[in-house]
Amino acid sequence: MRKLLIAPLFAAALSGCGILYTDIKVPRGYRTSSPAEVKSAPDDPTVTGKACNRSALFLVAWGDGSYAAAVKDALGTRDGIMYDVRADMKVNAYLIGLYTKVCTVVSGRVAKP
Amino acid sequence: MKAILSVILLAALAPFAAATGEEDGDQAVPSLIPSGGIMIFYKSEGPLSFVTMTPRDVPEGARRLGTVKGVSCQHGLSIPLAANIRATNVTSGYGDGSFRKALAQMKKEHPDLAGIYDVRTDLRVFSILGLYRKLCTEVTARAFARPGS
Numbered sequence: 536m537r538k539l540l541i542a543p544l545f546a547a548a549l550s551g552c553g554i555l556y557t558d559i560k561v562p563r564g565y566r567t568s569s570p571a572e573v574k575s576a577p578d579d580p581t582v583t584g585k586a587c588n589r590s591a592l593f594l595v596a597w598g599d600g601s602y603a604a605a606v607k608d609a610l611g612t613r614d615g616i617m618y619d620v621r622a623d624m625k626v627n628a629y630l631i632g633l634y635t636k637v638c639t640v641v642s643g644r645v646a647k648p
Numbered sequence: 649m650k651a652i653l654s655v656i657l658l659a660a661l662a663p664f665a666a667a668t669g670e671e672d673g674d675q676a677v678p679s680l681i682p683s684g685g686i687m688i689f690y691k692s693e694g695p696l697s698f699v700t701m702t703p704r705d706v707p708e709g710a711r712r713l714g715t716v717k718g719v720s721c722q723h724g725l726s727i728p729l730a731a732n733i734r735a736t737n738v739t740s741g742y743g744d745g746s747f748r749k750a751l752a753q754m755k756k757e758h759p760d761l762a763g764i765y766d767v768r769t770d771l772r773v774f775s776i777l778g779l780y781r782k783l784c785t786e787v788t789a790r791a792f793a794r795p796g797s
Contacts, residue, residue, distance in 0.1 A: 552775065555776075560770050561770065561773060563770055564767075566701075571704070603768045648790065
C-alpha cells in the first residue's frame with residue numbers, strides 16, 4: 536500500500552502537477568531574434584524576466600510559467616522586442632518537494648519594435 | 649521497485665518533454681493530450697512545429713498591430729472503473745489545440761492580420777482530480793497588417 540501511495544506522490548512532485556487541482560502554464564517554444572533581425576543598437580538595455588509555477592503538498596499546482604509571462608515581466612512598461620535571448624529554467628524544491636517552484640527565466644536585450 | 653523507478657523517471661522527464669516541444673533542431677515533438685488506460689474515443693489535434701517570422705521578415709511599410717494572442721484547446725476525460733488507486737481508467741481525448749486554430753482565432757479578432765512575428769508558444773495544463781484535463785496552446789506574438797490595408 537505504501538508503494539502505491541509513494542509512486543503517485545513522486546510523480547506529482549516531479550512533474551509539477553497537483554493530484555487534486557492543476558492550472559499551470561509551461562513554456563513550449565520561442566523563436567527569438569538575433570541582433571541582425573531587429574533594429575539593434577549598442578546601448579540597448581539588458582533585461583531579465585521571470586515567470587513561475589508552484590505546487591504544494593503534491594496536491595495543488597498553480598501559476599503562469601509561460602514564455603509570454605516571462606517576456607512581459609522582462610519588458611515591463613517598455614514597448615520593445617527582445618533579442619539575443621537566453622531562456623533558463625530554475626527549480627526550487629523544499630522538504631522532499633512538498634513545496635516546489637519552477638520558474639522560466641528569460642534574459643536578453645531590448646530593441647525598438 | 650522497478651515500477652516506482654519507472655514512474656519517477658517518466659514523471660521527471662515530463663516537464664522537460666513539454667518544454668522541448670519546439671526546438672532549434674530538426675526534431676519536433678507533438679503536444680497531444682495524453683490518453684491511457686482503456687481509450688474509447690480520441691479525436692484531437694495538437695501543435696507540432698511552427699517556423700515563425702522574425703522582425704526582419706516583416707514586409708516594408710507593413711502596419712504594426714501590436715501584441716495579439718490566440719488560444720486553442722484539447723480536452724480529456726479519465727474515469728476510473730473502481731475506487732482504487734490502481735484501477736483501470738476509461739479515457740477519451742478530443743478537441744483542436746492546433747497552431748492552425750490558434751492563428752484562426754487571432755485572424756478572427758484582427759481581420760486585417762497578415763502575419764505574426766516574435767512568437768512565444770506556451771501550454772496551459774489544467775486538471776481537476778485527474779478526471780478532467782485541458783491542454784491549451786497559447787500563441788502570443790506581434791502582428792502586422794499588409795501595407796495600405
